[in-house]
Amino acid sequence: MTKAPKSAEQEVLNANLEFYRALQNLDLAKMEALWVQEEIATCLHPGWELLIGWEDVGGSWASIFKSPQQMRITISRPLAVVHGDVAWVNCIENITTLYEGGFSTASVEAVNIFLQREGKWLLVHHHAAPLPDHVPANTSRSIQ
Amino acid sequence: MTKAPKSAEQEVLNANLEFYRALQNLDLAKMEALWVQEEIATCLHPGWELLIGWEDVGGSWASIFKSPQQMRITISRPLAVVHGDVAWVNCIENITTLYEGGFSTASVEAVNIFLQREGKWLLVHHHAAPLPDHVPANTSRSIQ
Numbered sequence: 001m002t003k004a005p006k007s008a009e010q011e012v013l014n015a016n017l018e019f020y021r022a023l024q025n026l027d028l029a030k031m032e033a034l035w036v037q038e039e040i041a042t043c044l045h046p047g048w049e050l051l052i053g054w055e056d057v058g059g060s061w062a063s064i065f066k067s068p069q070q071m072r073i074t075i076s077r078p079l080a081v082v083h084g085d086v087a088w089v090n091c092i093e094n095i096t097t098l099y100e101g102g103f104s105t106a107s108v109e110a111v112n113i114f115l116q117r118e119g120k121w122l123l124v125h126h127h128a129a130p131l132p133d134h135v136p137a138n139t140s141r142s143i144q
Numbered sequence: 145m146t147k148a149p150k151s152a153e154q155e156v157l158n159a160n161l162e163f164y165r166a167l168q169n170l171d172l173a174k175m176e177a178l179w180v181q182e183e184i185a186t187c188l189h190p191g192w193e194l195l196i197g198w199e200d201v202g203g204s205w206a207s208i209f210k211s212p213q214q215m216r217i218t219i220s221r222p223l224a225v226v227h228g229d230v231a232w233v234n235c236i237e238n239i240t241t242l243y244e245g246g247f248s249t250a251s252v253e254a255v256n257i258f259l260q261r262e263g264k265w266l267l268v269h270h271h272a273a274p275l276p277d278h279v280p281a282n283t284s285r286s287i288q
């Protein structure tokens with residue numbers, strides 16, 4: 001018995017989940033392995049300017065992971081489009097950050113572009129736009 | 145004498161400029177002709193939720209163009225990556241909106257994804273993230 005092959009969309013959605021898992025776990029080695037480590041890599045963290053090229057993109061993750069904040073990230077409404085060996089995923093990042101005495105939540109609308117390299121889907125662009133007035137249902141913005 | 149063929153990057157950058165020209169000119173027919181009019185079309189206007197499918201994306205442009213505000217849009221730091229018949233452009237949108245008695249400016253970091261269809265580069269995704277603290281050099285945020 002062989003497993004049914006995963007659809008390309010499912011593979012890309014899995015790679016997308018791996019990205020958020022690496023982010024939540026502050027796992028730098030995993031994060032680095034998920035990217036196309038070339039000049040075409042670009043990354044927009046919320047509120048930052050665009051980072052261009054793997055040197056800056058990889059450096060930003062190293063810097064972010066050095067000041068760890070405990071956070072939980074869940075993804076909603078993931079939408080994958082696959083076009084040959086390029087794909088992109090639109091999804092909402094629901095981020096809960098824990099701090100002394102409470103937590104805060106934020107919602108971010110993200111698009112992640114992937115290239116398929118040797119059978120693996122690797123990130124080449126991450127673009128995160130804060131959703132300023134979006135509060136997920138049943139969630140307070142902060143609790144003290 | 146024949147013209148040298150435009151590079152694919154240049155073609156995509158031109159399509160990207162056409163998009164902002166249609167936006168600045170509030171030219172709905174032109175805007176519609178620039179898009180892949182299918183379910184895979186997605187669009188994130190600053191501060192909106194993601195629009196999914198051409199019906200909603202096209203409808204949003206019609207609605208935006210119905211309440212015209214005079215604006216000027218310039219693009220800085222356009223970066224195109226072409227991968228077969230998929231391409232994306234990262235750029236900064238510098239938007240000046242005129243209103244009674246003054247104007248305001250905003251900077252937006254955008255990524256636009258294009259598909260090549262019958263030799264033409266068409267938008268399939270627009271994603272605009274406001275740059276909250278970014279004021280272009282030599283520009284006041286507003287003048288009354």
